[in-house]
Amino acid sequence: KATVSVLNWGLGPDSEMQHVRGLARRAGRFAQAHVVTGQWCASSTAAETVRQEVGDLKSVDKLMGVVGAVGAAVGESVLTDSTAFLLMDEQVSRVEVCVEGGQDPRRELQIARQLMKHLVEEGHSIGERCYSRLVEACALAGDKDLAEKYMEQAEAASIPLNLAALNALLLLPKYGHMREEFLAFIERRGLRPNTQTYEFLLLAIRDAGDAPAAMSLLNRLKADGISTPAIASRTMQTLIVYFANANDFERLNSTVLTMLAGGMPHDVRMAHELPVVLAACARHAKQEDPAPSEAAALAEELWGSLVRLPGEEGLPCPPLACYHSMLRVHEAAVAPAACERIIADLEARGEVATDAMWARAAEAHSRAGNAARCAEIQEEWGIDTKAA
Numbered sequence: 001k002a003t004v005s006v007l008n009w010g011l012g013p014d015s016e017m018q019h020v021r022g023l024a025r026r027a028g029r030f031a032q033a034h035v036v037t038g039q040w041c042a043s044s045t046a047a048e049t050v051r052q053e054v055g056d057l058k059s060v061d062k063l064m065g066v067v068g069a070v071g072a073a074v075g076e077s078v079l080t081d082s083t084a085f086l087l088m089d090e091q092v093s094r095v096e097v098c099v100e101g102g103q104d105p106r107r108e109l110q111i112a113r114q115l116m117k118h119l120v121e122e123g124h125s126i127g128e129r130c131y132s133r134l135v136e137a138c139a140l141a142g143d144k145d146l147a148e149k150y151m152e153q154a155e156a157a158s159i160p161l162n163l164a165a166l167n168a169l170l171l172l173p174k175y176g177h178m179r180e181e182f183l184a185f186i187e188r189r190g191l192r193p194n195t196q197t198y199e200f201l202l203l204a205i206r207d208a209g210d211a212p213a214a215m216s217l218l219n220r221l222k223a224d225g226i227s228t229p230a231i232a233s234r235t236m237q238t239l240i241v242y243f244a245n246a247n248d249f250e251r252l253n254s255t256v257l258t259m260l261a262g263g264m265p266h267d268v269r270m271a272h273e274l275p276v277v278l279a280a281c282a283r284h285a286k287q288e289d290p291a292p293s294e295a296a297a298l299a300e301e302l303w304g305s306l307v308r309l310p311g312e313e314g315l316p317c318p319p320l321a322c323y324h325s326m327l328r329v330h331e332a333a334v335a336p337a338a339c340e341r342i343i344a345d346l347e348a349r350g351e352v353a354t355d356a357m358w359a360r361a362a363e364a365h366s367r368a369g370n371a372a373r374c375a376e377i378q379e380e381w382g383i384d385t386k387a388a
Helices: 002-009 014-026 030-040 044-057 060-074 081-100 106-121 128-140 144-156 163-171 180-187 195-208 211-223 229-245 249-261 274-285 292-306 320-332 336-348 355-367 371-381
Strands: none
Touching (some): 081 106, 106 128, 128 163, 163 180, 163 195, 180 195, 195 211, 229 249, 249 274, 249 292, 274 292, 292 320, 320 336, 320 355
């Protein structure tokens, strides 16, 4: 009753409006408190209050029911265009939470669509922000048909979509496969690709497992004047870890060599991925296909490109797991000299090789027919290669 009375009176002093809001909130009437806020002012403080109150209500469709009832009581809509957008923004945020949490976003998306329908029926001016957020929600939910439906509605009304909405389309297979064509698609709308555009494109390329395309796009990113190290590192890390964990040695090998040939700086080139890739090489070295020598060649390519002794440019101190993986690779490839070189590198850094490391070197010598050196290592370190 207080809400309807205030709306009938017209806007009063801020203190009066805040007092009625307080009454409504204490009574648990969050929707009615929101109505007062919407009529109160368009300040950033009020906008933040709207977000809070919508969150308190938990359901935008229930809120719209209360707002509609209050609007009928006073004979006019009690939603302003600005608060209408805040409602849409809040509802799309709920879709985002569902997607990020691995939950089904369809119900929240349906509420967003009902909200749009209500706003149109109430005669609100639906601008770029509302349409863009709704297209974004449809794309996040993976519904290409709905995303394109609202795109067409916006175009028919001569309403341009913002870059965030167009970027979200890249999460849909149809647009993710466009790649270079998608950049032209954006530019035809008078927009320039931003960091998010490239990140989403690179995600699409990652899912396709196309390392050369990723490098090509990174070069385009440089040409557009966007700082590349962080994006390049994340992209290559994702590709490399993805192929390593999937035991896809052929594409792992191709991706790593493509990256090394691309001349990326040392600080973003495999610093975090080295242990993962070397572990994958060690796993593959035990298999007949690919041959252990291929896994050893890739491991050596990385080691020679990245690992440097203290005082030299590169990775000054690789994790101990990297040394274990390199020894596993060279043991499988029957390369005893390489095993001893890796141990010497470790000791040059002031570390002590473990018995297990020396056992791998001894086993490599044994398999290579170097019985004397194998026995020498066993005697010096008191190890049994089979037991180790």
